[in-house]
Amino acid sequence: MPPLPSELAYVPFVSVEHMMGLVHHLGIERVLIDLADEIETDFRRWDLFDKTPRVASHSDVGVIELMPTSDGETYGFKYVNGHPKNTKEGLQTVTAFGLLADVNSGYPKLLSEMTLLTALRTAATSAMAARHLAPEGARTMAMIGNGAQSEFQCLAFKAICGIDTVRLYDIDPAATARCAANLAGRGLTVVPCRSSEESMEGAEIITTCTADKQYATILTDNMVGSGVHINAIGGDCPGKTELHRDILLRSDIFVEYPPQTRIEGEIQQLDGDHPVTELWQVIAGKAEGRRNARQITLFDSVGFAIEDFSALRYVLKAIQGTPFFTRLDMIADPDDPRDLFGMFVRGGPGTNA
Amino acid sequence: MPPLPSELAYVPFVSVEHMMGLVHHLGIERVLIDLADEIETDFRRWDLFDKTPRVASHSDVGVIELMPTSDGETYGFKYVNGHPKNTKEGLQTVTAFGLLADVNSGYPKLLSEMTLLTALRTAATSAMAARHLAPEGARTMAMIGNGAQSEFQCLAFKAICGIDTVRLYDIDPAATARCAANLAGRGLTVVPCRSSEESMEGAEIITTCTADKQYATILTDNMVGSGVHINAIGGDCPGKTELHRDILLRSDIFVEYPPQTRIEGEIQQLDGDHPVTELWQVIAGKAEGRRNARQITLFDSVGFAIEDFSALRYVLKAIQGTPFFTRLDMIADPDDPRDLFGMFVRGGPGTNA
Structure with missing residues (x-):
C-alpha cells in the first residue's frame, strides 16, 4: 500500500456534473446575482490585476487560448477553445476549464470546469454592465x-x-x-x-x-x-x-x-x-x-480574464462544505521536498514505507 | 438521476499516484529511455512546432508559468511554478501539471501531473543531449x-x-x-x-x-x-x-x-x-x-515546452489499456451543442430526462 499523498497534494476539482449540482443547489438566479457582485468588486479594484494579454494558438479551424491573470494573492487562468465548425460535428464551439493557484506558494487551489461557468459569468457580466448603462x-x-x-x-x-x-x-x-x-x-x-x-x-x-x-x-x-x-x-x-x-x-x-x-x-x-x-x-x-x-x-x-478569475474564486468559496467537488492528487508533495525520488520509490509496489 | 456525460466530455487524468504506478509498472530506466527517444524525435522535427515563449507571472517570492506549444495536430501546455523559498516551508520548489488537446476540435485529451514527469523528462533530455555531445x-x-x-x-x-x-x-x-x-x-x-x-x-x-x-x-x-x-x-x-x-x-x-x-x-x-x-x-x-x-x-x-509535449504524448500512449488513469468529467458536452442550458436543466434534481 503506497503512502497517502499529503493534504497539500490535493486540489479541489469541480466537474461539469458538480457545477450543475452546485448551481441547482444555490439556484441559478442567486448564482448570477452573486457572480455579478464578485465581478463588479474585482472591476472596482482593476488596477491591482496583472493584465497579461491572452496567449492564443491559432489553426485553420479554430483557436486555443490561455487567459491568465493575478491579483497578487491569487493567480488564475482559463483554457478555452473556439472552433465554430465544431457544432456541425456535434461538438461544442467553446469548451473551457480553469485553475486558481496561490501566488505565495505556486500551489494550485482549484481546478474547475468552465464551459458552464463561462456562460454564467458572461451573462452576469452583461447584466452587471447594463446595471450601470441601461x-x-x-x-x-x-x-x-x-x-x-x-x-x-x-x-x-x-x-x-x-x-x-x-x-x-x-x-x-x-x-x-x-x-x-x-x-x-x-x-x-x-x-x-x-x-x-x-x-x-x-x-x-x-x-x-x-x-x-x-x-x-x-x-x-x-x-x-x-x-x-x-x-x-x-x-x-x-x-x-x-x-x-x-x-x-x-x-x-x-x-x-x-x-x-x-x-x-x-x-x-x-x-x-x-x-x-x-x-x-x-x-x-x-x-x-x-x-x-x-x-x-x-x-x-x-x-x-478577470471575469473568469472572479467566477473561479466564487466557486472556490461556494463549494466549501458542499459535496460538489472531489479532490485530485494532481501535484507531487513529498514529505521531504528535496526527496522526490524517495517519494517515487515509496510509492512503488512491495514497499511498506 | 442526471444523464451521464457523453464519452467526449471525459478527459483521461493521470494523478501523482498513477504516474508513480505507471513508471514502476514500466520500469524507470525503460521510461527514461523511451522519453529520450520521444524527445529526440520531436527535436528532429523542430520546425513543425509553434514555439511561443513561456508566459510568466512573477511575484516577490516566485513565478508561475504557462508553457504552451503545438505541432499542428496536438496542443500542449504545462503549468509550472518556481518558488525557491518553498523548501523551507516544507513545500516543493517546483510543482507542475500539463494538458494535451486536439488542435482540430480544441477538446482536451489528457490532464496529467507533471512534477514527477518533469523530473523524468529533464533527466531524459540531459542524457539524450549527452548521447550527442559527451x-x-x-x-x-x-x-x-x-x-x-x-x-x-x-x-x-x-x-x-x-x-x-x-x-x-x-x-x-x-x-x-x-x-x-x-x-x-x-x-x-x-x-x-x-x-x-x-x-x-x-x-x-x-x-x-x-x-x-x-x-x-x-x-x-x-x-x-x-x-x-x-x-x-x-x-x-x-x-x-x-x-x-x-x-x-x-x-x-x-x-x-x-x-x-x-x-x-x-x-x-x-x-x-x-x-x-x-x-x-x-x-x-x-x-x-x-x-x-x-x-x-x-x-x-x-x-x-517541446520536452513537456513529448513527455505528455508518451504518457497518453503509455496509459492505454492500463489502470493508471481515471477519467474526469471536465468539459461540458451536451447532446445538442447549442443547448447548454438544456443540459444544465436536465442535470438538475427531480428530472427523469
Whole structure:
C-alpha cells in the first residue's frame, strides 16, 4: 500500500456534473446575482490585476487560448477553445476549464470546469454592465441569437436588472423555440419573434449573441432607436462582428480592456483611437456611464480574464462544505521536498514505507 | 438521476499516484529511455512546432508559468511554478501539471501531473543531449547538487549513456547521503565526495544541478579539464547561474531555444550574440556536436515546452489499456451543442430526462 499523498497534494476539482449540482443547489438566479457582485468588486479594484494579454494558438479551424491573470494573492487562468465548425460535428464551439493557484506558494487551489461557468459569468457580466448603462426602468430585452448563451443572458437580465419580458429572434426558428421552451415557467414573459426588427419592438435593451465567424450585420443603423442599451457579445474575435459600423458611430462605447477589444470586439471596425470608456472606470466612479435618456450605450463585450478569475474564486468559496467537488492528487508533495525520488520509490509496489 | 456525460466530455487524468504506478509498472530506466527517444524525435522535427515563449507571472517570492506549444495536430501546455523559498516551508520548489488537446476540435485529451514527469523528462533530455555531445566511452559522471533531480539524472545517464559510476557532491552532506541511499542496488557505483573537485576526479561528464536563485559559481575555470561534457541544468532563470563565465568562454555551448536560454541559462552571463548551437540542429544533422576529444561541450539546459509535449504524448500512449488513469468529467458536452442550458436543466434534481 503506497503512502497517502499529503493534504497539500490535493486540489479541489469541480466537474461539469458538480457545477450543475452546485448551481441547482444555490439556484441559478442567486448564482448570477452573486457572480455579478464578485465581478463588479474585482472591476472596482482593476488596477491591482496583472493584465497579461491572452496567449492564443491559432489553426485553420479554430483557436486555443490561455487567459491568465493575478491579483497578487491569487493567480488564475482559463483554457478555452473556439472552433465554430465544431457544432456541425456535434461538438461544442467553446469548451473551457480553469485553475486558481496561490501566488505565495505556486500551489494550485482549484481546478474547475468552465464551459458552464463561462456562460454564467458572461451573462452576469452583461447584466452587471447594463446595471450601470441601461436606461432607467428598462423591462424589455430583445435577445437576438438564441444559441447556447441565450437563456443565461435572459435569466441574468431578469435577476440583476429587473427585465420581465424577453423578445427572442434567431435565423433558425428551432433555436428560438428551444430557448422559449427552456425559459418557460421561470417568471419571464417570452415572445418569439420572426425578425430582429420585430424582436426590438419596445425593447430598451438589445442583446446580440450570434456565432458566425465573419463580418455580419445583425443590426443596421435604421433599426436602432435612441435611448437603448446594446449588449453586444457575439463579436468576440478578429473578423467576427455583429453591428453595422454606423451604429457604433452613434453610440457611447464601453469596453472591458481596450487593447483586447480593439482586436476582437465590434470596435475592430473603427479607427484604433476611436474614444471608448473602460467599464471599470464607470464602476469605480472615475467615468460617466449613461448620461441621458436619448443616448445609445453599447457594451462591446469580448470576455476578459478577470471575469473568469472572479467566477473561479466564487466557486472556490461556494463549494466549501458542499459535496460538489472531489479532490485530485494532481501535484507531487513529498514529505521531504528535496526527496522526490524517495517519494517515487515509496510509492512503488512491495514497499511498506 | 442526471444523464451521464457523453464519452467526449471525459478527459483521461493521470494523478501523482498513477504516474508513480505507471513508471514502476514500466520500469524507470525503460521510461527514461523511451522519453529520450520521444524527445529526440520531436527535436528532429523542430520546425513543425509553434514555439511561443513561456508566459510568466512573477511575484516577490516566485513565478508561475504557462508553457504552451503545438505541432499542428496536438496542443500542449504545462503549468509550472518556481518558488525557491518553498523548501523551507516544507513545500516543493517546483510543482507542475500539463494538458494535451486536439488542435482540430480544441477538446482536451489528457490532464496529467507533471512534477514527477518533469523530473523524468529533464533527466531524459540531459542524457539524450549527452548521447550527442559527451566524449566516446564516458563511464563516470560527477553529480554536483544532490537535490530532487539528482537520482533521475544519474539513472538517465546510466540507462541512456552507459554511465556506470556517479560521484556525488552537495554542500549539504545529508543530501548526498540520501541520494546515495536512493541509488543503492540500482547497478551504479556510487561515490559520495566531500568537494566538487573530488567529485570531478576522472569524470568525463559533469552535471550541475543546484537550486539557489543567485549568481553562484559551483564550478570555477581551473576545475574543468579539457574533453569533458558539462550538463548544466541548475541555471534556469534570470539571476540564477552555476558556472564561472570563463568556463563558458572555453566551451562549445549547446542550447534548446536561444531566445529563452539567453535570458534564463548560463549564457545570460555572455553577450547576446555569443555563438551557440541549437541542440535540435545537431540531432537533425544540420550542425556538428562534439568534434574532438579535447573540446569542452556544454549543454546549457533550461527546459523547453517541446520536452513537456513529448513527455505528455508518451504518457497518453503509455496509459492505454492500463489502470493508471481515471477519467474526469471536465468539459461540458451536451447532446445538442447549442443547448447548454438544456443540459444544465436536465442535470438538475427531480428530472427523469
